[in-house]
Amino acid sequence: MAESLAHECTPLKKEYDSCFNAWFEGYLEPAVSASSSRDRYSEYSQRKAEEFQQKCGKIWEEYRGCVHKALKEKGLDAMIQQSREENPLVQPPPLP
């Protein structure tokens, strides 16, 4: 996959990506059948989230720590923070 913005974070990113993508693939396919009901989907997602935490939680913390440190060093965190305040991408956009 693509590199990380900071050279030193790239190996962590690659390890995290591998872990996440393998999990994500396992998440997507059954998610389609679990989506028959909202409750089932929610329960399914929570279960999958715990599974992710067990398998990839540690590498995620390491990778995230590295990225946020690099963002600070490059002065990008201020830009992201400002962007979040102006127009937070929190709510998914409405379907067209």
Place this chain on the structure above:
Amino acid sequence: MKYHSQSFFYDDPWAIVSLAYFLRYPNPYASHIISCDVISRSVSPSGNLHTTRLILKRGSLPRWAPKGIISRAESWSTHWEKTLRCTTKNLEFTKVMKMEESVFIRQTEEGKTIQTTEARVFSGFGWGLTKRIESHGLNRFKAHVQRSREGVSVILNLIRESRLQLHPMTLGGDPNVTVRSNEDSDDKTARKAQNGTWARMKGWFSNSKG
């Protein structure tokens, strides 16, 4: 503000198109992408997976703007209605132009997938340049949509091919290979994931990276 919307279909089901869209970098049509990092990720109480990524691209600004690296933030979520929504916006030069691109990937009734891409371009720059800036932004977007779709198609083909290799039974191969079922235990899922599509694709990526 200028607005543009475009839709197209993929023959493949939603799950594989979503995966391809998510894994779209790197691809041959996106040589201007420098880096892609996940900044945050969470599962909402309703079970939607929400991710925010920071993407740095080599400068693709108009001639009269300074060259440099552009950053874009991308946020997307998978939804229980078999929908992937991805919103991307630029983080720099927002005083000149704000552009927001939203991609919706949904399953159709026939089991295919439809992708709808919307763009909103806004400039509050003034000085008589607003219309020109907004038009430029929108034209860039229109040119980019086709390239983006081709990039996703490349990844889609890679995924499809790697899955065919994993399940030779579909091509009349070994009848002793078990077909995956949705009641897989966690162990089976883990083993499958390790030998899964992503693991195989990794090999291709590391081989093709010069």
